[in-house]
């Protein structure tokens with residue numbers, strides 16, 4: 280018995296050690312000196328608010344994926360970010376034909392400072408226009424973001440546009456169930472979040488997905504209400520982990536949170 284206790288203690292300590300290694304050191308510079316071998320794939324380096332980007336992917340324009348404006352200089356992201364956007368655009372179109380996803384700024388080709396944004400520096404932030412339609416239910420694609428009120432109507436009444444609950448929920452659903460990325464935040468106004476959760480429920484989304492959406496959809500405390508676009512931030516890709524820096528929180532379904540929970544449960548058993 281004693282031996283098996285010792286064995287499990289060692290196993291638990293091993294888990295603690297690996298969890299500690301997974302924790303980024305406080306000093307960002309120390310971490311940035313580590314390297315990821317260059318295999319040609321994208322690397323998000325540093326923090327979303329201070330980082331940069333290596334071997335980025337350029338978001339393509341397709342029948343279902345478009346830029347808000349024609350400027351390609353600001354549509355670089357990690358491979359996973361771009362793949363997730365392509366996937367989401369396809370998903371919404373398959374579920375609700377006649378859809379095209381409109382994307383605003385992602386990052387510059389090498390990342391780094393990107394005015395007027397605070398973040399968008401490491402290929403892991405993207406601004407996404409809402410799906411919307413006009414009075415005749417035709418999809419509308421204005422060149423600018425459009426602000427919507429709690430009734431889902433464009434604030435500027437001259438526009439007479441409606442927030443497309445069904446398509447916007449499908450977009451959220453795709454991003455939150457993506458194999459490519461794990462979404463940390465999708466900033467959006469409180470009123471529109473309420474509409475999205477109600478729509479998800481109406482479409483029969485699972486409780487698990489609705490709970491995740493409730494955590495991830497968020498009106499930021501500062502940096503604008505986000506009633507005219509989603510700002511989506513994704514966590515570092517595991518392959519970029521040595522140089523990519525995430526900030527808390529780590530949602531319950533993030534591998535790091537799962538690992539920590541496993542260690543805590545193990546220690547709890549040993550303490551009994």
Ligand SMILES: [Zn+2]
Pocket residue numbers: 396399404405406510511
């Ligand atoms: Zn943004």
